[in-house]
Amino acid sequence: MNFEDARKGLESQPFSVLVGARLVAFGDGEAVIEIDARDDLRQQNGYLHGGVLAYAADNTLTFAAGSVLGPSLLTAGFTIDYVxxxxGNTLRAEARVVQSSGSRATCRCDVYSDGELCAVAQGTAVRRADKRE
Structure with missing residues (x-):
């Protein structure tokens, strides 16, 4: 899968469109997704909601895995620690494959807000068993 196909894949996800996610890098076991901070993505204290950070980590991990395993993937699980x-104004999730074999890839993702590390995640993506599109 190339960058353009991956970008179209992200743009076909209604929730990704809702939060305004954009794929800015993809390939060779890595992916980067950015989201502009908006008031409707913040919680009561003015920070981006933890769910937005978790979404960014989850999706970016899976895109990084997709760069080595192909497009038919699902997240098998992930953990996130909020640092x-x-x-800030821009959320940037940077993920890379740590290990892959056959139909499974384990990835790490660092999430930044205006360049400051705000979350660290690790997760696994697997090829889908069914081929529904």
Whole structure:
């Protein structure tokens, strides 16, 4: 899968469109997704909601895995640790494959808010068993 196909894949996800996610890098076991901070994505204290950070980590992990395994993937699971509140203007999730074999890839993702690390995640993506599109 190339960058353009991956970008179209992201744009076909209604939730990704809702949060305004954009794929800015993809390939060779890596992916980067950015989201502009908006007031409707913030929680009561003015920081980006943890769910937005989790979405960014989850989706970016899976796109990184897709760069080595292909497009028919699902997240098998992931964990996230919030390091500091995300109060900036741009959220950037950077993921890379740590290990892959056959139909499974384990990835790490660092999530930044205006260049400051705000979350660290690790997850696994697997090829889908069914071929529904």
């Amino acid at each position: 500091r509140p995300a109060g």
